[in-house]
Amino acid sequence: MSTTESERELARPPYDIELGAVLTAMAEMLPTSITPEMIVPARGQSFGPPIDEALVARGVDHEIRVIPGPVGEPDITVSIFSKRNRIAGGPGIYHIHGGGMILGDRMLGVEGLLDWIVDLDAVAVSVEYRLAPEHPDPAPVDDCYAGLVWMAEHADDLGFDANRLMVIGGSAGGGLSAGVVLKARDLCGPAIVGQVLECPMLDDRNQTVSSHQFVGTGTWDRNSNDTGWDAYLGDRRHTDSVSIYASPSRATDLSGLPPTYIDCGSAEVFRDEDVAYATAIWAAGGICELHVFAGGFHGWEGFAPQAALSAAARDSRDRWVRRLLSA
Numbered sequence: 001m002s003t004t005e006s007e008r009e010l011a012r013p014p015y016d017i018e019l020g021a022v023l024t025a026m027a028e029m030l031p032t033s034i035t036p037e038m039i040v041p042a043r044g045q046s047f048g049p050p051i052d053e054a055l056v057a058r059g060v061d062h063e064i065r066v067i068p069g070p071v072g073e074p075d076i077t078v079s080i081f082s083k084r085n086r087i088a089g090g091p092g093i094y095h096i097h098g099g100g101m102i103l104g105d106r107m108l109g110v111e112g113l114l115d116w117i118v119d120l121d122a123v124a125v126s127v128e129y130r131l132a133p134e135h136p137d138p139a140p141v142d143d144c145y146a147g148l149v150w151m152a153e154h155a156d157d158l159g160f161d162a163n164r165l166m167v168i169g170g171s172a173g174g175g176l177s178a179g180v181v182l183k184a185r186d187l188c189g190p191a192i193v194g195q196v197l198e199c200p201m202l203d204d205r206n207q208t209v210s211s212h213q214f215v216g217t218g219t220w221d222r223n224s225n226d227t228g229w230d231a232y233l234g235d236r237r238h239t240d241s242v243s244i245y246a247s248p249s250r251a252t253d254l255s256g257l258p259p260t261y262i263d264c265g266s267a268e269v270f271r272d273e274d275v276a277y278a279t280a281i282w283a284a285g286g287i288c289e290l291h292v293f294a295g296g297f298h299g300w301e302g303f304a305p306q307a308a309l310s311a312a313a314r315d316s317r318d319r320w321v322r323r324l325l326s327a
Contacts, residue, residue: 012213013266016295022304023218023297032216033223039102039133039231051107058114059084067150070142077128078147079106080158083118090121091193091325092160094151096144096180098171098299100201100220100228101132109170112301115318120325123160125151129176133231137246140232141179145189145245148180152190164325167195171220171270171299172228174200178248178277185256192258194324196317199264199298200274203249204229204237208272218268220298225269249273255284261320262288263313265296291316 015023034042055062063080093116097108106126116122127147130139148167155162169177174197181195206225215222229237236242244251260281264274271292278290293309301310 010213012210014295015267015297016293016300016307016309018307019295019297019300019304019309022300022307026219026303030219032218033221034100034102034227035223036133036227036231039227042103051110054111054114055081058118060114060117067147070146073139073142073146074130076143076147076150077106078150079110079126079128081110081113081117081124081126082159083121086121086159088121088159089161090123090159091116091164091166092151092155092158092162093117093122093124094148094165094167095124095126096129096167096169096173096176097126098169098173098198098201099131100224101140101172101175101232102228103131104172109173109302112314113168116321116325120322122325123158125158132228133234136234137232137236138243141176141183141243141245144176145180145183148184148190163191164193165190166193166321166325168198169196169200170198172201174198175202175248178202179245181257182248182251183245194259194261194321195257196261196321197263197274197277198317199268199270200248200262200277201225201228201270202247202277203273204233204242204247205249206269208276210271211269211273214267214269218297219300219303220269222269249277251280253284254280254286257281257284257286259287259324260289261317263291263293263317265298265300266292266294267296268298270298289320 060081066075066077069076097104106128113124117124129143167177184190211222262274262278264271278288281288
């Protein structure tokens with residue numbers, strides 16, 4: 001029996017069995033597609049358990065500082081995390097949270113840094129950047145870059161080794177991480193020892209096969225992606241006026257980047273743009289480790305931390321980061 005064009009368009013990699021059950025259980029609580037009118041109400045929802053208890057349990061101190069923002073723009077709030085009674089001179093971790101450019105705050109994703117903070121005596125800084133659509137491009141990436149510059153310039157004050165400063169972000173935070181690392185390269189800014197891009201949001205054009213495969217399913221579908229990018233870029237989206245710092249997939253030269261780690265799921269919108277970004281780094285002679293986890297939906301680790309695939313993703317990322325920061 002022949003396959004129709006419609007059937008070919010709908011064909012997509014299946015979800016991991018364990019993760020598929022999680023998606024089914026979440027179906028009534030989590031919208032598949034985020035539309036523009038849902039942005040502000042969604043900001044009032046919790047995206048994970050409070051981090052305070054985890055910080056206390058792991059013996060991690062949390063300091064809040066207000067630092068200078070981009071020139072002519074408002075100041076920025078950052079959170080600084082370090083182990084109690086740590087030994088100075090460990091690595092630095094600059095963290096950029098996810099949320100599709102429209103949601104989230106600097107505490108989102110911090111729990112994933114705690115093992116490195118504790119085991120490697122790392123100092124982590126997480127930045128509170130302005131969100132779209134109220135603050136479209138370049139505000140978010142400019143905020144993130146200003147925070148990175150501040151962290152690098154205050155390495156002695158913060159007590160970390162400026163030669164071991166890593167940038168990490170997930171989803172939109174992964175895209176912003178890629179953007180600030182490109183900006184640091186182009187402006188001869190802070191030296192970055194490595195970047196970790198977790199299921200990064202890299203391409204405003206939304207034209208890949210995977211971006212068409214996941215519509216009306218998963219945790220961040222094609223429609224949500226349109227909502228996020230439209231809020232971030234407005235009328236400039238899909239035009240030649242989009243900066244590589246806003247949409248890193250548009251960069252034609254990925255040479256000169258630090259070692260990079262990219263991971264994503266096979267069953268998510270961002271799969272193909274993430275694979276393409278890794279491929280472009282290799283084509284430019286760079287170092288990139290890429291992992292595509294079969295059956296993973298977008299952000300599956302946060303929604304199903306006990307799942308076998310979540311443990312596998314954490315283990316792979318952890319081994320890479322420890323090799324990088326322990327060198």
